[in-house]
Amino acid sequence: MIIKLAWRNIWRNKRRTYITVASILFAVLLASFMESLQKGAWNNMISNVVNFYFGYAQIHTKGYWEEQSIDEAFAYTDDLQRTLAGIPQVKAVLPRIESFALASTGNTTTGALVVGIAPKVENGMTQLRSRLTEGAYLTDTDEAVLVAAGLAENLKLRLGDTLVLVSQGYRGVNAAGKYPVKGIVHFGSPELNKQMVYLPLAAAQWFYGAEGLLTSLALHIEHPRDIRPAVQALKSQLDLEQYEVLDWEEMLPDLVQAKALDSAGNYIVYFILYLIIAFGIFGTILMMTKERAYEFGVLVAIGMKRLRLAATVWIEVIMLGLLGALLGILASIPVVAYFHKNPLRFSGDYAVAMEKYGFEPIFPAEFNLHIFVLQAIIVLILTALLAMYPILKIRRLQPVEAMRS
Numbered sequence: 001m002i003i004k005l006a007w008r009n010i011w012r013n014k015r016r017t018y019i020t021v022a023s024i025l026f027a028v029l030l031a032s033f034m035e036s037l038q039k040g041a042w043n044n045m046i047s048n049v050v051n052f053y054f055g056y057a058q059i060h061t062k063g064y065w066e067e068q069s070i071d072e073a074f075a076y077t078d079d080l081q082r083t084l085a086g087i088p089q090v091k092a093v094l095p096r097i098e099s100f101a102l103a104s105t106g107n108t109t110t111g112a113l114v115v116g117i118a119p120k121v122e123n124g125m126t127q128l129r130s131r132l133t134e135g136a137y138l139t140d141t142d143e144a145v146l147v148a149a150g151l152a153e154n155l156k157l158r159l160g161d162t163l164v165l166v167s168q169g170y171r172g173v174n175a176a177g178k179y180p181v182k183g184i185v186h187f188g189s190p191e192l193n194k195q196m197v198y199l200p201l202a203a204a205q206w207f208y209g210a211e212g213l214l215t216s217l218a219l220h221i222e223h224p225r226d227i228r229p230a231v232q233a234l235k236s237q238l239d240l241e242q243y244e245v246l247d248w249e250e251m252l253p254d255l256v257q258a259k260a261l262d263s264a265g266n267y268i269v270y271f272i273l274y275l276i277i278a279f280g281i282f283g284t285i286l287m288m289t290k291e292r293a294y295e296f297g298v299l300v301a302i303g304m305k306r307l308r309l310a311a312t313v314w315i316e317v318i319m320l321g322l323l324g325a326l327l328g329i330l331a332s333i334p335v336v337a338y339f340h341k342n343p344l345r346f347s348g349d350y351a352v353a354m355e356k357y358g359f360e361p362i363f364p365a366e367f368n369l370h371i372f373v374l375q376a377i378i379v380l381i382l383t384a385l386l387a388m389y390p391i392l393k394i395r396r397l398q399p400v401e402a403m404r405s
Contacts, residue, residue, distance in 0.1 A: 006315040020284040021324040027277040028328025031375040036336045040366035050248045055218035057247045070099040073213035089230035092220035101167030105155045114197045116204020125220040135159045135183030144182035150194035170210035289390045301399040310391040321383035325376035339365035
């Protein structure tokens, strides 16, 4: 009976109901959109850095990641291959040899990360071929390089130009070579875009004087939820006195800390947002309570119990909250879906500033139903708490004064 009465009451004044529902709808929409943008920007950043180069986990010689010296190169033995083949979460293994070198053309020289890759396997995880903007992809037998677009721009390189590489190879041998530019690749991460040079694995091993050796094995793990089981299984089966197994969070602690710091800063923004939302919803509840003061006074005067009246009003507000939250979810889905397919792209000084901090100036919205539902629940809880106001007013209601007001 109370629920039926509450449902009828909310439609007695349709304008008031529409205003209340609309305020809750826009609250859910705004909160969902902000959360989707924040999560989408970070997921895009992590995807650019992790999926397009590092992988979700890597294997190295113990202590390699701290110094990243090519002298810590190791052989990809049959035992290691069998161990990795027995881990179901590992879909592919990307062998690499990498070290820093001076890259030069003409009178211009800059530092670069020279990476030897198995082209076919590398493309299976990082989709490196799809990042080509000019030229052709590498083959296993090439004596040529792929150069990141930012590095090519700094060195004024074009397709067919010769890139001179000078470095220190395995166990201190001199490493020097001249390679034609076969292709130019573009990365979403500005950090990767200004330093990457790719060689076929055999050519890179010869360049570094490290035939048959690798510095890392990047692991292709399809789902983030499989990272921890895969890493734990490898740690239990490998000799940890010889090898180290690191996931992306251990390899990139600065990125993890930056995300945590940004999330902490967003809590302040969300607090302000929810405060604004709360005031908006409270304003409509206050208006409803004031407009119905005479009605409440009459009901109490003719003998309706205050508790039943308060319960009815509270259920009315909850119904409005549920209706507004559901409509907010329905309104949020197409908005977020649009910005998921058509991300916000920044340009000018703001884009330059973002790139200096290693961020791609693109904000795609994260399309995740969990975000919509969570924001709707938060707004609904706020509405339920604010609905305590009319309950308090009813408890203190003086029927005669209410009917005179």
